[in-house]
Amino acid sequence: MDADRDAVPDDVAALKKALAAERAKGLEIAAELAVARAKSSEHEALIAQQKLQIAKLKHQIYGQRSERSARLIEQLALTFEELEADATEDELAAERAVAKTTTVRGFTRKRAERQTFPEHLPRERLVIDGPTACECCGSNRLRKFGEDVTRTLEVVPRQWKVIETVREKFSCRDCEKISQPPAPFHAIARGWAGPSLLAMIMFEKFGQHQPLNRQAERYALEGVPIALSTMADAVGAVCASLDPLLRLVEAHVMAAERLHADDTTVPVLAKGKTDTGRCWIYARDDRPFGGADPPAAMFYYSRDRKGEHPQVHLARYAGILQADAYDGYNQLYLAGRQPGPIREAACWSHGRRPFFAMADIEENARRKGAGKKEIPLSPIAIEVVRRIDALFEIERSINGKSTEERLQVRQTLSRPLVGDLQVYMREQLAKLSRGHDLAKAFNYILKRWASFTLFLEDGRVCLSNNAAERGLRGIALGRKSWLFCGSDRGGRRAAAMYSLIVTAKMNGVDPQAWLADVLARIAAHPAHRLDELLPWNWTPASTFSARAA
DSSP states (O other), X not given: OHHHHHOOOSSHHHHHHXXXXXXXXXXXXXXXXXXXXXXXXXXXXXXXXXXXXHHHHHHHHHOOOSTTHHHXXXXXXXXXXXXXXXXXXXXXXXXXXXXXXXXXXXXXOOOOOOOOOOTTSOOOOOOOOOOSXXXXXXXXXXXXXXXXXXXXXXXXXXXXXOOOOOOOOEEOTTTOOEEOOOOOOOSSGGGOXXXXXXXXXXXXXXXXXXXXXXXXXXXXXXXXXXXXXXXXXXXXXXXXXXXXXXXXXXXXXXXXSEEEEXXXXXXXXXXXXXXXXXXXXXXXXXXXXXXXXXOXXXXXXXXXXXXXXXXXXXXXXXXXXXXXXXXXXXXXGOTTOSSOOEEEEOOHHHHHHHHHHTOOHHHHHHHHHTTOOOOOOOHHHHHHHHHHHHHHHHHHHTTTSOHHHHHHXXXXXXXXXXXXXXXXXXXXXXXXXXXOHHHHHHHHHHTTHHHHTGGGXXXXXXXXXXXXXXHHHHHHHHHHHHXXXXXXXHHHHHHHHHHHHHHHHHTTOOHHHHHHHHHHHGGGSOGGGGGGGSTTTOOOHHHHHHHHO
């Protein structure tokens, strides 16, 4: 029987028929394989999507459970993007393969329901001309009884235009006096750029970390060459125009009952090299303890990290300072300081970090899977991390509540845990050598125990300094793009714009839209009403005009 099956026909017609049958069979096998590959890709993309959603929900509900949680979410998002693209490619390949056969069943992906488009977007209706005669009988007696509408989201590329502001002149026939309307106010001298263009340049440079030379190259490709010197001149003029608002933001930040402080490195161009400057942040955010005052952030620049800089920044401040254990802050905590004492509130995230480095079980699992050498884990460090995480778990349950409610919960739930943690740390410290890494981590907390436990006495104090670190995140990411500041004055300009942009983001305001509106109004705005232009008080000019009407 096998011999009969393997026998090759002698005549050409039979050979052609057998060849056609084999080709059809090959196409069917290829189609089935393509469909199977598309289904597999769909399942992988779906799993990646579910993992990403679970990670985001956990992050939203429980907060940052580990030092790498935010980075892991980004990695999951990237994995999902790639798998989703792979699934679409495999689906299209399966459709092409199935189209060549008649026996293989087609494959359609089960996509999630598409979100409806926002109602505020304008609609453009494109009507395809209908038939003029019946396709069946040829009659032209047609009547409309319905329609099908397919909606697609489209974007109009950036459009450039020149606005010509005309001021007509009139002369009096009786006295020959010439009359003319006054020239409009401009955000910068000579008014070569409109407020929207200025806002885009500023936000791209300081908010999206795109240096002016890269912006100039992109604008030239769009047919609008703008000299680099002209754009740099605009940056200086805009910073000068916004300085009054910056002073109001600074006054608001320094009037806070509690501040978050931190700093990060900023490369600064020097002769033949780059020096390492510092960018300091002081963030006011009363939302964790139910404060009604709006959040804001103030940035400062310095060429080095000497302690004299925070002492100058906070020369007129008195209150609570949440910061790390930088020695430059020590002079601020002296009892006889004027205008008043500053109470130190330590950051449990900083205290937890060295223990976490010796207790990262997940990192070891990843290293083991990649065939790399595992990190030695410490059972003591794992226990300390577990106890500190229990404190953060309590804090998440009282976030946003009043100071009294927070303090009551802390006294009831957190204080016993903190007391047990102190006893455990001292017991383990007595068993370790002085130079052991765990001993250094223990001493970091125990030597500053009063600062670490201040949250048990004051409901305004947070457990971590994450508010300041979030404000500095943009600078840390942007360093890879803008590489360095051109000068010390450039560093100060950057700090000023970071203050305004980050403050706008903290108040849920689009920084570019806010800058465009403020630059259009600030020159003619009364000085005694400048607070109306601050991000937390800001009302767009179009909305304000509509309300007035």
